[in-house]
Amino acid sequence: MASILSRRSMTSAVWMALLFVLLIASLYVLGTMALRLDRFSQYYSFLLVANGLALLFIGTLIVLNGWRLTQEWRAQVAGSRLTVKFVILSVVLALVPVLLVYSFSVRFLRANINSYFDIEIEQALDDALELSRESLGLQMRTLQRDTLNVADQLVGVSDNMAVVELNALSADSEASEMTLIGPNNRIIASTGLSDQLNVQPVRPDDDLVSRAKSGIGYVGVDPVGQNDLYIRVVTPVLSDDPTQENSVLQALYPIATRSAKLAESVQTSYQQYRSLVFLRRPITLSTILTLSLALLLSVMMAVWFAFYAARRMMSPVHELVEGTRAVAEGNLQTRIYKKSKNDELGYLVHSFNYMTLQLEQARDKTQTSQLQLESQRAYLQAVLGQISSGVITLDSQQVVNTVNAAAISILGDELQGLTGRKISDGAKISNLTGQFCDQVLSFLESGSKATKHKHWSAEMDVVAESGRRFLFVRGAELEGSGSEGSGTVLVIDDITVMISAQRDAAWSEVARRLAHEIKNPLTPIQLSAERLRRKFSKKLNGEDTEHLGRLTATIENQVDSLKSMVNAFAAYASTPQLNLVKTDPNSLLKEVMELYEGTRGVHIELDLSPEVRELPLDVPRIRQLVHNLIKNALESQSEQTHPQVRIISLERGQPSFRELEIRVEDQGPGFELDNLGRLFEPYVTSKTKGTGLGLAIVKKIVEEHGGSIKASNREQGGAMMTLRFPYPSGIVVTGGDA
Amino acid sequence: MAEVKRSRRQMLVGVGLTAAAGLGSVALLSGYSARLKSERIDIQSAVLREVNNRWLFDCRATIDLPARIQLGLESGVPLQFIVSVKVTKPVDFWPDDVLLSAKRRFRLVYYELTRHYRVHSVEDDKSVNTRSLLSALDELGSLNLLDVTDWVKNSTDLSDSSIAKNASVSIALDQQYLPLPLQHLFNSDWRLASEEFVWPLS
Structure with missing residues (x-):
């Protein structure tokens, strides 16, 4: 594209140069014509109009260029300001000397043309003309006298004799023609001795005849025929009869050839000079007009060339600025066509292209590295996320x-x-x-x-x-x-869960050992106590018997208590085989709740979702679990007159993983935060009674069913136990062992 | 490519504007020129008749030279008047058919030495000398028996009295004959012409 632009630019420059040469040539011809007064220059007006149109064309181009440059200036196109400055500078540089030369040329032109019209020359021509007139005047006076003599001799001559008399008189004179005009304005007689005259006599003008009749004669140099000069004398021929008008005699005398040529030469020179004097102003104006046209052409060509040169020179700068903008906006693929190869702009363009190439390669490398980094980061994030x-x-x-x-x-x-x-x-x-x-x-x-x-x-x-x-x-x-x-x-x-599991395992081991080591001696102790009471109660009297009874009773009660505790430990430590039966959780909860009906002051509320489905449960252990939870809830509200427990059942979770959720809520004081994490460990309790194994066993049962349990405090007060049992995925339990 | 299009468009716009300006200038000049035409030549009568197979033209006109032209004439600038005689046959929906188109030139020159004027018929090579400008102009405006037979283009139609024809005559100062500095486009002082005198020719 750039090569097309360059070629087109060169083409326009060539055309403009041709136009310029043509205009200069035509102006030269115009100038030549304007200085010559001959009439061959029939193309003067055409050339003038053609030049005007050509100048108009160049002016239009300049206006368009100026308008375009103004638009670019307003749009802040790159390089436009520099172009404007260059154009202004070029125009000023061209205008100042041209105007200077123009002003001096006009002045010299005026002075030169004025110098043609010297006063002395004009005076000399006037004098020459006057001298010619004087010379002719001398001849005229002599010839007028001769003619008057002829007229005197014709007085009294009859019309019939007039021809003879006139011929005789004219033979003695130098007149080439004599004509006698009668009172009735008819030619009475005429004589012509020269072949140059017409066959018909030359009749004087009527006014001359009238004036002659009234006694006023005329003498003058008149052209007769084409270019011949004659001295014309018109004089009256007095009539004898006072009642009759005078006749008129006209005599034509040829001027000597030499004198005629000299007079004609003087007249021609005089007329040419007068003509020049008359045309002095138009000639000056014409010449100045041609000079002005040449000036206008020079200035306009200079202006056009300033636009052309500015655009051509600023083109790489413009492209460099545009390229820099593009690079600044991130387009590193920008390249500039190198028009000039060996100058500084060419080197600048080459450097720019090399720079953008380097930048592009560096950016590509950076992007590649960044992509690798992002990939590694994403990989690391994925690993960390997993x-x-x-x-x-x-x-x-x-x-x-x-x-x-x-x-x-x-x-x-x-x-x-x-x-x-x-x-x-x-x-x-x-x-x-x-x-x-x-x-x-x-x-x-x-x-x-x-x-x-x-x-x-x-x-x-x-x-x-x-x-x-x-x-x-x-x-x-x-x-x-x-x-x-x-x-x-x-x-x-x-590691909370791990520590909890470790503790659970330790407690299970402790419970198992305790159950094993303590349970065995308890029966002999109980039996021994019974034997002691039976054997010695009969031997003792009164208070001793009573005292023995109390002691053995104490031993038996404590043994029972120990048995209960050992059984609890055994239950905690045992891992019985679950007997899972497809059970309706809501029915089971209602069944357990019925056991507490009638208990005075206790209010148990059931909020059971009808959407809860059956799932495999070990019914006795779940029943024990619910008992424990209700019991704990009631015990936490022992100081309240109307303890309330609320049991909620619902199904939750995603379609692929459904859970049964049972929540047991009370309105007690809630759990202490310090114990909240260890609530399901044995012997962690806030109550004064009990073994402290209730919640531990509850957790164990839940975990045996694959569920989870969570203890928390309700925002509105009270504690809440949340149990979740998963439904077997993809398996529809129909009943029996799971 | 956009730059090429813009440069081409600019060149075309330049040519277009120049052409428009040129046409406008020509129109203005024509109007101005027509307005500048000084109608100081008044044709009072004109007759074209056939006598012995020769077409003769008579005309009577009054010519009033402006002072500037009078001064130029007395300063030695020769004047040439063109008498244009034309006979046309009207044609429907078409330019009129020209049967005769004659241009006769008459030069008026002043001689300072003898202080007289000369009216010279260029085509006939005949001259008339007068001692006053009025006489010269009267001579110029009195054209008698001017033979225009040589300019007849269609003698048959011209002689046919049954064909309706229009004859016209105009007299104008020949601009091309003037010295070059006086021929300028805007030099109105030297524009002298009559209105076209038209009469039906039977």
Whole structure:
């Protein structure tokens, strides 16, 4: 495209140069014509109009160029301001000398033309003309006298004799023709001796005849025929009869050839000079007009060429600016066509193209690296998202960079708000995050630096709404180029469940051993106590018998109590084979609730969803579970006159994973937060009575059914136990053992 | 490519504007020129008749020279008047058929030495000398028995009295004969012409 532009630009320049040459040539011809007064220049007007139209064409082009440049200026097109400056400068540079030359040329032209018309020459021509007249006048006076003599001799001559007399008289004179005109204006006689005259006599003008009749004669140099000069004398011939008008005699005398030529020469020169004098102003105006046209042509061509040159020269600059803008906007594929090869602009264009090429390659490399980095980051995010351990990364300024899903799961959704903030701001996010961050921060600031270990680990515990949770945190300082490293990565594992399981396992072992070791001696102790009472009650009297009875009763009661406790431990420690039967949970809950009907002051509310389906359950153990929960709920409201328990059943979860949820709510004081995490451990209880194994057994039953249990406090007060039992996926239980 | 189109469009616009301006200028000049025409030649009568197979033209006109032209004449500028005689046959829906088209030239010159004027018929090579401008103009305006037979294009139709014809005559100062500086487009002082005198010719 650029080559087309360049070729087109050259073509227009060639055409304009041709037009310029033609105009200059035509102006030269015009100038030549204007200075010559001959009449061959019939194309003068045509050339003048053609030049005017050509100038109009160039002027139109200039106006269009100017308008276009103005538009570009207003639109702030790249390079337009420089082009305007260049054009203005070029025009001024061209205009000043041209105007100077023009003014001087006009002045010299006027002076030159005025110099043609010298006063002395004019005076000399006037004098020559007057001299010619005087010379002719002398001849005229002589010839007038001769003619008067002839007229005197014709006085009294009759008309019939007039021809003879006139011929005789004219023979003695130099007249080439004599004509006698009678009173009636008829030619009476005429004589002609020259062949140059017409056959018909030359009749004088009527006014001359009239004046002659009245006595006033005439003498003058008159042209007769084509170009011949004659001295004409018209004089009256007096009549004898006073009543008759005078006759008139006209005599024509040829002027000598030499004198005639000289007179004609003088007249021709005089007329030419007078003509020049008369045409002086039009000639001056014509010449100035031609000169002005040449000036206008020069100026307009200079202006047009200024536009042309400015555009041609500014074209690479314009493209460079446009290219720079494009590069600034991110288009690094911008290349500029190199029009000029060896000048500075060509070198600049080459450098620009090389620069954009380098930038493009560098950007491609950067983009490739960035894509690889993004890919690796995505891969890492995917890995971090899939692992169960929470991962938090900090930079060298302890600002949280990344937090994976597991960490959010462990420390709550609020942890996301810590991204981009310093870890010391953890307390501002949430209580749980604050507890974690404080411990990590203290460890980061004191522990790791003190030991100068790059890898460390620690167990931390935090109290959440769901209770105390135990975290195992490992930290590692990332390698970096700085002295402080590039950051720290924290790996968090929630070991609450594991610790709980370990405790459960330990308690189960303890319970099993206790049951085994304590239960065996209890029967002999009880039997021995009964034997002691039977054997010694008869031997003792009065108070001793009574005292023995009380003691043995105490032993038996305590043994019973121990048996109950041992049975409870046995139940906790035992892992019986579940007898799963497809059961309607709502029916089971109603059945258990019926046992509490009639209990004074107790109000148990059932909110059972009819959509709850049957699922395989070990009915006795579930019944025991519900009993325990109701019992616990009632015991927590022992100080209330109207304890209330509400049991809710519903189905929840996604279509692919449905769960039965049973909630038992009371209006008691709720759970203490410190115990909330350990509520299901044996001997963790806030009650003064009982074995402390109730909730532990409840949890065990739930877990045996593959479910989960959660204890929490209700917002409106009271405690809430939430149990969830999963429906077997894809299996429709019809009854019998599961 | 857009640059090429813009350059071509600009050139075309330039040519178009120039043509429009040229046409406008020509129209203005024509109007101006027509307005500048000084009607100081008044044709009072004209007759064209056939005598012995020769077509003779008589005309009577009054010519009033403006002072500027009089001054030029007395300064030695020769004047040439063109008498244009035309006979046309009207044709429906078509340009008129020209049966005769004659142009006769008459020159008027002043001689300072003898202080007289000369009226010279170029085609006939005949001259008449007068001692006053009035006489010269009277001579110029009195055309008698001017033979225009040589300019007849269709003598049959011209002689046919049954055909309706229009004859016209106009007298004008010949601009081309004037010295070049006086021929300028806007030089109104030297524009002298009569209105076309038209009469039916039977």
